[in-house]
Amino acid sequence: xxxxxxxxxxxxxxxxxANAKLYTQVTCVADLVKLWHTPExxxxxxxxxxxxxxxxxxxxxxxxLVIHNLIHGISIEGESEQASLVTAGSGENWHSFVMACVxxxxxxxxxxxxxxxxxxxxxxxxxxxxxxxxxxxxxxxDAFNLRTGEIITLNKDQCNFGYRESIFKQVAxxxxxVTSVTLRLKKPGFHKLSMNYGAINQVLQDMxxxxxxxxxxxxxxVSIRSSKLPDPKVIGNAGSFFKNPEVPEAKVQxxxxxxxxxxxxPAQHAAYKKIAAGWLIEQCGWKGRSLGNAAVHQLQALVLxxxxxxxxxxxKDLAEAIQQSVKEKFGVALETEVNII
Numbered sequence: 001x002x003x004x005x006x007x008x009x010x011x012x013x014x015x016x017x018a019n020a021k022l023y024t025q026v027t028c029v030a031d032l033v034k035l036w037h038t039p040e041x042x043x044x045x046x047x048x049x050x051x052x053x054x055x056x057x058x059x060x061x062x063x064x065l066v067i068h069n070l071i072h073g074i075s076i077e078g079e080s081e082q083a084s085l086v087t088a089g090s091g092e093n094w095h096s097f098v099m100a101c102v103x104x105x106x107x108x109x110x111x112x113x114x115x116x117x118x119x120x121x122x123x124x125x126x127x128x129x130x131x132x133x134x135x136x137x138x139x140x141x142d143a144f145n146l147r148t149g150e151i152i153t154l155n156k157d158q159c160n161f162g163y164r165e166s167i168f169k170q171v172a173x174x175x176x177x178v179t180s181v182t183l184r185l186k187k188p189g190f191h192k193l194s195m196n197y198g199a200i201n202q203v204l205q206d207m208x209x210x211x212x213x214x215x216x217x218x219x220x221x222v223s224i225r226s227s228k229l230p231d232p233k234v235i236g237n238a239g240s241f242f243k244n245p246e247v248p249e250a251k252v253q254x255x256x257x258x259x260x261x262x263x264x265x266p267a268q269h270a271a272y273k274k275i276a277a278g279w280l281i282e283q284c285g286w287k288g289r290s291l292g293n294a295a296v297h298q299l300q301a302l303v304l305x306x307x308x309x310x311x312x313x314x315x316k317d318l319a320e321a322i323q324q325s326v327k328e329k330f331g332v333a334l335e336t337e338v339n340i341i
Contacts, residue, residue: 002040008066012053013116013232013239016312020048020066027070027091029144029151029179036149040065047146048341049177052093054116054238055125057340059312069120071179074100082190085139087182090120094127102218107191108137108183110218111200114225116232116239120178124168125337126161130221131197135161137183143176151179163268164243164337193217199224228300236306237297241319242281242334244274255330259283277326277334278302284325294318316340 006023009015022040026032035041046064050056071091078085084106088097098113111132112122121127122134123141140155160167168176185191195201195217203220204212212220230237246267247255252275256262263276281287281301288298293310296318297303304315323334 001035001038002065006066008050008053008058008062011050011068012056012058013237014053014057014306014312014315015232015236016058016306016310016315018058018061018312020062020064021045022065023068024065025068025070026177027072029071032144032177032179033149035067036144036146047174049120051091051118051121052116054232055121055338057238057312057315057338059316059340062341067177069118069177071120073180077182081187083184083186085182086185087180088119089180090118090178092119094119094122098218101185102215105188105214106185107188107193107214108132108185109134110214111194111197111221113218113221119181123159123161123178123181124166125164126159126166128164130200130224131194133161134183135159137185139182139184141181142179144179145175146177147175152176163246163274195220229303230297230299230305236308236310237303238338240277240302241304241336241338242277242302242322243337244277245280245332245334246272246274247332248272251331255332275332280326280330280332280334281322284322284329286322286325291318291321296322312340 001024003023006020008018008020026035044065048062048066050066050068069091071089073089074097075087076084077087086101094117095114097119098109102110111130112127115127115129123138127134135156138156140153142151142153144151193212200220203223204216209216229239249271252264252273263279265274267274278301286296287301289296292314294314295305295307297305304318319336326332326334
């Protein structure tokens, strides 16, 4: 059931060399229950739930227990004339899940195509792209309480979603193992497409699509993401390394006076706006640059890469150097999206 000194490089998209003191897999809730009763679980110094490994940077070996989530399954749990309730196991690959829903003509997550990771990580991050966030379609999730051994259900309000935020990154960090997620997805004729964000409309025009479907939106998003983001199978990376900072409007206006072409977007709070982190990083001259064996991608400054032999510390040092540059030049603090261990 347990493997000692387990290599983790192939289980993360960064491909950084690191070992887990102990490693185990779970394929169903019953596995979790059994695991919870073991002395290895009870005595572990620290525990890490590993999904797709796409939001993780190891800077050292992990001195604890890594629990690899392999809980699969997709099912329709309820239907109405307008929508279906779709439940997916938390270990399902997110993009594969999106494609399964698109194939069934269920709309709401097509703009989230090609986001790396698993279904279970989606509510933790409140993943979002091209004008859509998970919370827009989220109904509930089931989770295993790692402290008490109980299974609970949390609704949207209880998850306390924010911009790339949730209760699982706040007061409940490390407390729960998400086992399944339920979304409400709209049927054809009842779903309003979101295609005015980024280059979606332009790509649809290039595709000569006059009346787009959710499948067309998904194809457009995949095309855009593929053109900007490196394939982790080719070059190690974790997608966007930094969040777009939410900045008070007064500060944003001050920066716009000096940088009228600076991209900004609406924020969750009315008195704030989001600034494109990639633009800030590019203006500081980091796009395409390296520091040690770690690098900033030449096409997307938000993406830090491991071209082959970078250590986790080198990637972390590069991230900190970028944060310092942006702070000095613009007075804006960049937060990481990636979980650094």
